[in-house]
Amino acid sequence: MxxxxxxxxxxxxxxxxxxxxxxxxxxxxxxxxxxxxxxxxxxxxxxxxxxxxxxxxxxxxxxxxxxxxxxxxxxxxxxxxxxxxxxxxxxxxxxxxFALPLPAVGYWALVSWLMALALIDLDTLTLPNVLTQSGLVAGLVFQAAMGWSQGVATGQGGLMGSAAAVMGGVVGAVLGIWGLDLITFVGSVALGQTAMGGGDAKLAAMMGAWLGWKLLLLAGFLACVLGAFVGGGAIALGLLSRRQPIPFGPFLALGAILAVFFGESLIRGYLGLFWGIVQ
Incomplete structure (x- = not known):
């Protein structure tokens, strides 16, 4: 039954x-x-x-x-x-x-935003501001709700929990937009052409608002690895030219989705492995 x-x-x-x-x-x-x-x-x-x-x-x-x-x-x-x-x-x-209703509903919303943005980027090589900006605001609202719930559950107070969670989302958003802007600048100098569009940094900021800085860094790393593997493979097979633009939004979205499901386990595994090496 x-x-x-x-x-x-x-x-x-x-x-x-x-x-x-x-x-x-x-x-x-x-x-x-x-x-x-x-x-x-x-x-x-x-x-x-x-x-x-x-x-x-x-x-x-x-x-x-x-x-x-x-x-x-x-x-x-x-x-x-x-x-x-x-x-x-x-x-x-x-x-x-995610057994609890709040994180489940929140992450349903996140994967929906990511799916829409990834497909639009595939079709048009653009990431509309109306989606990245609304997604960022929704991410901060999600952080506030999660922080309130966790603050009440731990006895720290809902307001304090919300404030701390929102601050974590803001830090993630700032890190996302600055980090992608830096990568874009370095890549553009190295390649002699624009490496990424401005929408990628805004998508990274949205991801940071939802995931916080730790999972954002993991998602960005996974996106870069996947992008390099797929892009390099397509170039090696002659499917793409070296100067042909490749949408990075789908890789960011996939990295974020992987971070949602496996992020905490991957981070714990990495830290455990690193600690073992240090010892």
């Missing part, structure tokens, strides 16, 4: 996440185009026919339509159901990793 309840809970969380993923597809398409997120309702980009509610079911709608618009038969990118599927799975992973 317990397994059935756990499975039902995971299914409900997945459906919520997949529905959020469906909305993220709208965000990724409309924000760069300067369109409203609310009006008009979802429609085929080719014939502009509104999508029927039963065709707009996350993941399944694309499958039973065969990847085509019901009206004009224009092809619908498989990225739409893939985003819905990945978002749903991430929501389940967050729910499994």
């Amino acid at each position: 317990e397994l059935i309840l756990e499975g039902l809970r995971a299914l409900i969380v997945f459906l919520i996440g997949a529905s959020v993923g469906s909305f993220l597809n709208v965000v990724v398409y409309r924000i760069p185009a300067g369109l409203s997120l609310l009006h008009p309702p979802s429609r085929c980009p080719s014939c502009l026919t509104p999508i029927r509610p039963y065709d707009n079911v996350p993941v399944l709608g694309w499958l039973w339509l065969g990847g085509q618009c019901r009206t004009c038969k224009a092809s619908i990118s498989p990225r739409y159901p893939l985003v819905e599927l990945i978002t749903g799975l991430l929501f389940v992973a967050v729910a499994q990793s």
Whole structure:
């Protein structure tokens, strides 16, 4: 019975996440185009026919339509159901990793922001201010709520806990924007061209607000490693030229997601290994 309840809970969380993923597809398409997120309702980009509610079911709608618009038969990118599927799975992973409601809901919001920003950067090589700035504010609100909860639980007082947590988020945000700006400057001098866009530093600031400075540093390190590996591999295989711009936002987003799930364990493991070497 317990397994059935756990499975039902995971299914409900997945459906919520997949529905959020469906909305993220709208965000990724409309924000760069300067369109409203609310009006008009979802429609085929080719014939502009509104999508029927039963065709707009996350993941399944694309499958039973065969990847085509019901009206004009224009092809619908498989990225739409893939985003819905990945978002749903991430929501389940967050729910499994964070039992308490507050961190789970907070990290659901974070992965949603990161997914939208990563996909927009892939499409347009831009990271819209409206998302990075609102994400930074949301991160500080999350820190305040977490600090209040932890302060009350430990007897230190909710207000004191909130103030300390928000300060940690502010430090993370400042470190993020300054750190990426420094890397951009050094990289631009070394390469003789712009190494990163200004949006990457703002995304790093947003990540710092959510994660704090320790997990931000880990996320940035993971992003650099992944970016170097993927970019270097693509250049070696002839898929990209050395001067071709590569969006760094997706690597930052992936680094942040990995830090959410594995950050504390990785940091403890690193410090334990370092302590063993010192001894």
